[in-house]
Amino acid sequence: MAEIELKTAPADFRFPTTNQTRHCFTRYIEFHRCLAAKGEESDECVRFAKYYRSLCPGEWIERWNEQRENGSFPGPL
Amino acid sequence: MFLVASLYFTRPKLDLAPAMPKDSHAFLGFWLVKPTQPAIPVFLNWESKNKSLFFLGGAEQSKNEPNQMIVLEWLFLTIAPCDAAEPWQLGSQDAATPMMQGIIDLHHDIFFFLILILVFVSRILVRALWHFHYQKNPIPQRIVHGTTIEILRTIFPSIIPMFIAIPSFALLYSMDEVVVDPAITIKAIGHQWYRTYEYSDYNCSDEQSLTFDSYTIPEDDPELGQSRLLEVDNRVVVPAKTHLRIIVTPADVPHSWVVPSSGVKCDAVPGRLNQTSILVQREGVYYGQCSEICGTNHAFTRAPGNIGRLLSPLWLSRTTQGASHPRSKLLQRAAGAVWSRGARQ
Numbered sequence: 001m002a003e004i005e006l007k008t009a010p011a012d013f014r015f016p017t018t019n020q021t022r023h024c025f026t027r028y029i030e031f032h033r034c035l036a037a038k039g040e041e042s043d044e045c046v047r048f049a050k051y052y053r054s055l056c057p058g059e060w061i062e063r064w065n066e067q068r069e070n071g072s073f074p075g076p077l
Numbered sequence: 078m079f080l081v082a083s084l085y086f087t088r089p090k091l092d093l094a095p096a097m098p099k100d101s102h103a104f105l106g107f108w109l110v111k112p113t114q115p116a117i118p119v120f121l122n123w124e125s126k127n128k129s130l131f132f133l134g135g136a137e138q139s140k141n142e143p144n145q146m147i148v149l150e151w152l153f154l155t156i157a158p159c160d161a162a163e164p165w166q167l168g169s170q171d172a173a174t175p176m177m178q179g180i181i182d183l184h185h186d187i188f189f190f191l192i193l194i195l196v197f198v199s200r201i202l203v204r205a206l207w208h209f210h211y212q213k214n215p216i217p218q219r220i221v222h223g224t225t226i227e228i229l230r231t232i233f234p235s236i237i238p239m240f241i242a243i244p245s246f247a248l249l250y251s252m253d254e255v256v257v258d259p260a261i262t263i264k265a266i267g268h269q270w271y272r273t274y275e276y277s278d279y280n281c282s283d284e285q286s287l288t289f290d291s292y293t294i295p296e297d298d299p300e301l302g303q304s305r306l307l308e309v310d311n312r313v314v315v316p317a318k319t320h321l322r323i324i325v326t327p328a329d330v331p332h333s334w335v336v337p338s339s340g341v342k343c344d345a346v347p348g349r350l351n352q353t354s355i356l357v358q359r360e361g362v363y364y365g366q367c368s369e370i371c372g373t374n375h376a377f378t379r380a381p382g383n384i385g386r387l388l389s390p391l392w393l394s395r396t397t398q399g400a401s402h403p404r405s406k407l408l409q410r411a412a413g414a415v416w417s418r419g420a421r422q
Contacts, residue, residue: 004279006260006261006278006316006319007260007278008258008259008260008261008262008278008322009262009322010258010259011256011257011258011259016254017253017254018253018343018351018352018353019349019350019351019352020324020350020351020352021348021349021350023350023352024350050278050280053277053278053280053283054262054277054278055262055324055350056350057264057266057275057324057326057328057350058275058277058283058286058288059266059328061283062283065283
């Protein structure tokens with residue numbers, strides 16, 4: 001049985017306060033920008049995906065994914 | 078462990094034992110007689126009244142050994158490490174994190190000044206009342222000006238708040254910022270009237286998630302020894318001695334995620350993610366309740382499940398792999414809940 005390393009999104013100096021809403025949002029945008037820049041299959045974006053999945057509630061991610069599909073996502077992608 | 082327990086099964090008076098060590102893991106036997114769980118002493122008395130001591134006798138013991146062990150494990154593992162409020166408790170609950178220790182220390186620091194001021198002011202007041210008497214002092218002293226006393230009574234009261242403010246701010250800001258990288262992120266999502274917990278550090282897609290709901294066990298339903306309106310069906314299992322990031326948010330109305338013995342109180346505001354950081358220093362079961370009036374069931378069916386069975390990171394990693402054999406029923410349930418959710422989603 002392999003040991004699992006405990007790892008999560010690191011503390012980000014851009015978001016040092018209690019309010020982490022923008023941290024989650026920024027990581028989500030970073031991931032999709034990364035995909036756009038490096039291509040869908042790129043491995044470099046995996047860590048951004050891990051970060052936003054760690055930080056954002058599942059419900060939010062679902063909603064944003066829907067919004068992206070509908071083209072109504074409010075953020076800069 | 079069995080011997081210790083049997084000793085107390087046969088001594089019904091022991092539930093009156095005063096002032097047992099509160100957080101000592103070495104005194105497992107004493108946990109039974111703490112006033113925290115009123116159900117337990119009753120249970121003990123009942124045992125001895127019915128002279129059911131053969132329950133612990135040699136022949137019975139060998140036959141019923143597995144059953145007894147289950148009973149004892151259930152008693153010790155689910156009740157013993159219980160960090161909940163006690164009846165008539167005055168102070169804080171035992172600290173489980175450095176933050177809570179800091180809060181308790183600050184409280185004591187402030188109380189030093191508080192009592193100092195109380196004694197000093199009371200003395201002045203009582204003395205003035207005592208001497209202001211028409212027979213003893215028919216002509217009161219008329220002091221309208223005194224430079225020295227005025228300087229003193231201006232400077233000292235302004236220094237004392239500084240002694241209070243400096244440790245207070247130090248504590249406040251050390252709580253506010255997360256400087257270390259946490260090892261785990263747990264999302265506590267408040268609902269009316271339960272909590273959803275998400276562990277998503279190991280997700281490989283947006284759909285897959287380790288998510289489970291944590292409901293309070295209703296008032297008429299707790300098992301023997303469970304705390305009323307504190308126990309939940311699925312506990313949150315987190316590793317001890319590890320930096321944890323708790324992300325708190327609600328899905329409907331404002332809630333607040335609170336664990337007194339961890340010194341955490343984090344408001345859950347709709348549309349916002351609040352982060353709080355804890356490092357739990359000892360293993361145990363910690364209880365908390367919602368701290369924001371969140372609707373009809375805020376106080377009753379909802380005493381949400383901020384409950385962690387805190388174990389080593391190794392244990393968690395085993396659980397997340399589904400290969401563990403947790404010994405107690407609750408742990409099995411916790412692990413099972415995590416897995417069934419994870420598999421379903």
